[in-house]
Amino acid sequence: MEHKKFSKLELLKLSLKYSKLNLKCTLEYKFDRFFTTLAVFVREMVSIAVMYLILTRVISIKGWQMNEMFFLYSFLFLSYCIFIFLFTGIRDFDNMVYTGELDRYLIRPLGLLYQVISARVDYCATIGHGAVGVILFLSTYNSVGIDWNFRNIVYYILALLGGVIIQTSLFMVSSCFSFWAVRTTNLRNLIFFNSRRFAGYPISFYPGIVQKMLIFAVPFAFVSYFPSEYFLHKPDLSVFWHGCLYLTPVVGIIMFTLVYIFWRLGLKSYSSSGNSMY
Template sequence: MFYVSMFFQYMGQYMKTRLEYRADAVVEIGSDLLFQAVNLIFIVVVFGHTQFLGGWSQDEIIFIYGFFLVPYALFSAFFNIWDFNDRYIVKGEMDRILTRPIHSLFQVVLERMELEALFGIITGLIIMFYAGGHLDLQLHWYDIFVFIVMVIGGMLIYAGIFISLASIGFWSDARTDIMPMVYNIGNYGRYPVNIYNGIIRFILTWILPFAFVGVYPSAYFLGRHEWFGFAFLTPLMGIIFFMFAIWFWNKGVRKYRGAGN
């Protein structure tokens, strides 16, 4: 309950801060929507030259993209740790974090939250309903619970990967460009993995499992039975990668010696 209370206190302070600069929040939301629109246009342009891509129709790939936006929005809102190495290690703010009686990762996550990213959930759902309507998808009453579990699993995969990357900073206080590179790799998870060669497919499934954020869980709702085994692995993969990230973070914190060392 203490951590729940702290979460809502941090959230309250964040909302006060953002409301002081409403125009900035609106511009940021607008830029996110524009970015998502560009990705949709890219999909439409690709299908202007072909009816199917790796056996997937345009509406199916649009559905996958819409699903991907939901766990990605949750990740972006609550695990915005892109600048962890630069801000907390190089500039020494980790010393401040470690003086407080709250888990260090919990503090960093809450300090860097960006709640306006949650609008991506609305965008993703709209895209999914649009594509689902064209595909005439038939859903069951329990699919809402499956959807929630799949979304949480996808979010945990993203969080686990990038928390692990941030934890490398505890051993190296130099600025690195690993996160942008991995972020770009994550974009491949928005599309069916069977359009890639075997090596890329293996990486997106088992090494950097971004396919579990988009195409695999979406396959369940699209009725792609050949992918159901991977779809139901989504929450398990999320738990494994997130638990590893926490372990790796805690190990890094124990190695950390302060900004002045």
């Protein structure tokens, strides 16, 4: 399966070409895409609006104030935005298998994962989610009392990237199952988006079993809660092991390695869905 004929530079050039194509596709229907982006933005703002309305009324929940909660939430949106920008193909992988589009990639002389990743970019989702994340971040980064020195900036970037890899791995787990011809979109949406809903609020709000689930099973706690606790040091952190604050990138890398092995395994037993629609 490996094809080492291409240099890194050539691959990079090819990805740029792919993203140019994608951008052209997106801009083909400017009016429609603009409204799609706006709709994604508005849809994602619903949870923010509800949080805002609750917190204008009660000021703080368990010692968390509005700007601190928004700061926590910004991690979810920013990392999801980067994930979609880089790895839309992994989100849509089930569909590629289902429609037979994957077979097209398999006969090309390039790494499969490379093609899956670079073939698609969902700009509407990227900008829609990204805008929410940027708004939340810009309106809070100054007021939550963070000293933006070199060390903190490096931590922030690593934590964000770790969050991206964690979410990528979660999506890849479900794409693995589609090799064995199981349609898993529903199950995945159920697990992924419900856990994400949990992770919008500090995990200390939830009963112990949910906290454990968000740390060990679907580790969204490392995407939003622990990174923001690193900066905010709220008293409710004392329940958790202090080392968790630094684990986000590690969790991401471990998860991705395991999932990647599983993915290769799945690819070996892949047989096409039958007829290609292309």
